[in-house]
Amino acid sequence: MRRPDSIQSRMRRLVVIFCAFLAAVLAVLLALVIAYNEQYTGLLYNVTTASEFNQDFKDAIDLKMYYYVIESRYSEGLPVEEVQAAQALARDLLSTTSQKDSLRAITSVLDLCENLEEKIYQIAATRSYDQRQMQLENNIYVLTALIEEYMYNYLYCESVQLNLLQQQISRQIRAEILLVLLLTAGLVLLLMRYSVRLGRSITQPVVDLSRRAEDVIGGDLTVREPIESETCEIRTLSEGMEQMIARLNAQIGEITRKQASLRRAELALLQAQINPHFLYNTMDTIIWLIEADRPEAAVEMVSNLSDFFRHCLSRGEDVITLGEEERHVRSYLQIQQARYQDILDYTIDIDPALRSVRVPKLTLQPLVENALYHGIKRKRGKGHICVTGVREGEAVLLKITDDGAGMTADRLMELRRAMETGERVGFGLVTVHERLRLLFAPPCGLTVDSRPGEGTAVTARIPFRSGEEGEL
Numbered sequence: 001m002r003r004p005d006s007i008q009s010r011m012r013r014l015v016v017i018f019c020a021f022l023a024a025v026l027a028v029l030l031a032l033v034i035a036y037n038e039q040y041t042g043l044l045y046n047v048t049t050a051s052e053f054n055q056d057f058k059d060a061i062d063l064k065m066y067y068y069v070i071e072s073r074y075s076e077g078l079p080v081e082e083v084q085a086a087q088a089l090a091r092d093l094l095s096t097t098s099q100k101d102s103l104r105a106i107t108s109v110l111d112l113c114e115n116l117e118e119k120i121y122q123i124a125a126t127r128s129y130d131q132r133q134m135q136l137e138n139n140i141y142v143l144t145a146l147i148e149e150y151m152y153n154y155l156y157c158e159s160v161q162l163n164l165l166q167q168q169i170s171r172q173i174r175a176e177i178l179l180v181l182l183l184t185a186g187l188v189l190l191l192m193r194y195s196v197r198l199g200r201s202i203t204q205p206v207v208d209l210s211r212r213a214e215d216v217i218g219g220d221l222t223v224r225e226p227i228e229s230e231t232c233e234i235r236t237l238s239e240g241m242e243q244m245i246a247r248l249n250a251q252i253g254e255i256t257r258k259q260a261s262l263r264r265a266e267l268a269l270l271q272a273q274i275n276p277h278f279l280y281n282t283m284d285t286i287i288w289l290i291e292a293d294r295p296e297a298a299v300e301m302v303s304n305l306s307d308f309f310r311h312c313l314s315r316g317e318d319v320i321t322l323g324e325e326e327r328h329v330r331s332y333l334q335i336q337q338a339r340y341q342d343i344l345d346y347t348i349d350i351d352p353a354l355r356s357v358r359v360p361k362l363t364l365q366p367l368v369e370n371a372l373y374h375g376i377k378r379k380r381g382k383g384h385i386c387v388t389g390v391r392e393g394e395a396v397l398l399k400i401t402d403d404g405a406g407m408t409a410d411r412l413m414e415l416r417r418a419m420e421t422g423e424r425v426g427f428g429l430v431t432v433h434e435r436l437r438l439l440f441a442p443p444c445g446l447t448v449d450s451r452p453g454e455g456t457a458v459t460a461r462i463p464f465r466s467g468e469e470g471e472l
Contacts, residue, residue, distance in 0.1 A: 029176055046096055046158045053089060053151050057082070058144040061116075065140050069123065069132045078120050086147065087113040093154070099161050105154035109147055116143040205229035209238055221245050221252075285339050301338050304331045322389065322396070323355030329364040329387060336372060343382050344372065350389035350398075357396055358465050360435055366428035367400045367446075367458050375404025375456050391464055395444075398460040407450040415448060429458065436460065 061082060067075040090110040097103050119139040126132050208227045223246050226238040286305075289298035308331040326348060333346045368385060376383035385402045407415070417423070419433045433446040440463055450456040 029179075046093055046102070047155065047162055053086065053155075057086065057151075058148045061144045062141055065120065065123065065136055069129070069136050078124055080117065080120060083113055083117045083120065087117070097154075097158075099157060102154050102157040102161070105150045105157060108150045109154065112143055112147045112150065116140070116147065119143060202229075202231055202234065205231065205234045205238075209234065209241070212238070212241065216241070216245060221249055223249075285335075289338075297338065301335060304334045304338075308332055308335060318361055319358050320361050321355060322350065322357040322359050322398075325359050325361070325364050326350050326355070326387075326389075328362075329368050332365050332368060333385070340372075340377070344376055344385070345382060346385040346387070348387045350387065351391065354389050354391060354396055354464075357462070359398075359462055360439055363432060363436070363460060363462075364398060364400065366432050367460065370428045371400055371402040371404065371456065371458070375402040375406070378405035379403075379453075394464050396462050396464050398462070399457060400460075401455060401457040403455040406452045406454050406456055408452050412448065412450050419446060419448070432460070436462065 061079050064076060064079040064082075066072075068078060087110060090106055090113060093106045094103070094110060097106055119135065123132055123135050123140070126135060205227050212224070212227070223242055226235060226242055229235050229238070286298050286301050289295075289301065308328065330348055333344075333348075337344050337346065364387060368387065371385050376385065383402060383404050385400065388399045388401075390397055390399075415429065419430050423430070429446060429448065436445045444461050444463065447459045447461070448456065449459075
């Protein structure tokens with residue numbers, strides 16, 4: 001069976017043939033354009049430079065020399081600078097002029113300027129007034145007239161040549177446009193031929209692929225054999241679709257397992273919050289407060305217990321704001337402080353700007369409960385639990401620290417390993433860590449640090465997502 005050819009290779013062959021032909025034509029056209037451009041630029045420069053010649057050159061030189069000869073009070077001296085400027089202009093034009101008539105005219109201008117300068121110095125050296133007048137009329141007036149005439153002749157010749165060149169360039173542009181149109185027509189015919197051939201080899205496989213996509217959209221995720229096609233891109237696309245469907249089936253199964261695991265973890269956490277021991281002990285404390293004739297304290301504890309269970313339910317929502325989670329953990333700590341007022345102090349310091357951040361329900365309370373029962377209650381004397389919340393880049397760090405009994409290095413290593421493997425060691429920490437990983441993926445989750453006799457610090461990392469951004 002012939003190996004499928006790619007659309008890219010077919011198009012590449014067409015492009016190579018077209019580009020080679022077009023490159024040859026463009027190279028010739030470019031060479032012509034460069035040659036014409038150099039000629040046009042040179043002529044335009046000469047015309048522009050010649051236009052800078054003083055249009056009143058003759059009148060200005062004649063008048064200044066007349067004043068000089070008659071020794072008028074209006075005399076400004078010899079007009080040598082004007083003549084030298086005309087010489088510099090002529091030399092500049094001489095270096096860029098190539099046309100025969102123009103070259104002859106500008107050479108004459110240069111020679112006449114040099115002669116005029118000599119005649120000016122000759123008048124300056126002459127003492128006789130009559131001789132000066134004669135030299136002025138026979139030399140100066142005649143030379144300035146000739147210089148002006150030859151300069152105008154030069155400008156006329158260059159302008160005529162520039163006009164001829166413009167006409168030639170216009171004809172060349174028309175020829176190039178015609179050539180481009182012919183090439184375009186040939187290219188269109190060639191593309192049409194190749195398009196028909198490509199269409200025949202692509203249309204039916206594309207239709208089959210489209211039907212396959214419609215089946216997938218309709219929910220048919222059965223893996224099938226790839227579509228047969230002479231075009232390798234379509235075969236690759238079909239094979240990729242079947243592989244994608246296979247991976248999609250695997251991911252659906254994985255997501256289903258993760259959702260089930262997440263729901264089990266949430267249920268376990270919720271059940272842990274309403275465990276009978278906590279409820280019995282709280283009710284005993286309320287009864288003791290009433291018997292001790294402390295009704296206000298008993299009412300406050302009942303209110304805290306009500307808030308605690310109300311936040312546990314959270315209107316049936318799985319995701320709440322950090323402000324709601326803070327009120328939940330505050331209710332819990334107030335209840336526990338009433339029971340363990342001799343051994344427990346606490347502070348809650350969460351940045352108010354983070355109160356709208358969305359967090360999974362029951363994130364902080366299990367960590368605080370772990371700090372109380374496994375840290376504070378296992379040390380002698382009074383202990384302190386601190387809950388803080390700060391923003392770090394695009395993440396929020398919620399930290400629960402205690403100065404309780406702490407953990408040994410072996411116990412800490414065992415807990416960290418259980419958090420990674422999902423083993424039920426340190427149930428509250430592992431379950432919260434598993435929920436955060438399932439919802440947000442690493443690096444979100446818990447990190448634990450502890451030293452024996454110094455206390456434990458648990459940090460929960462979650463992404464910074466406010467309540468205005470919708471659910472997680």
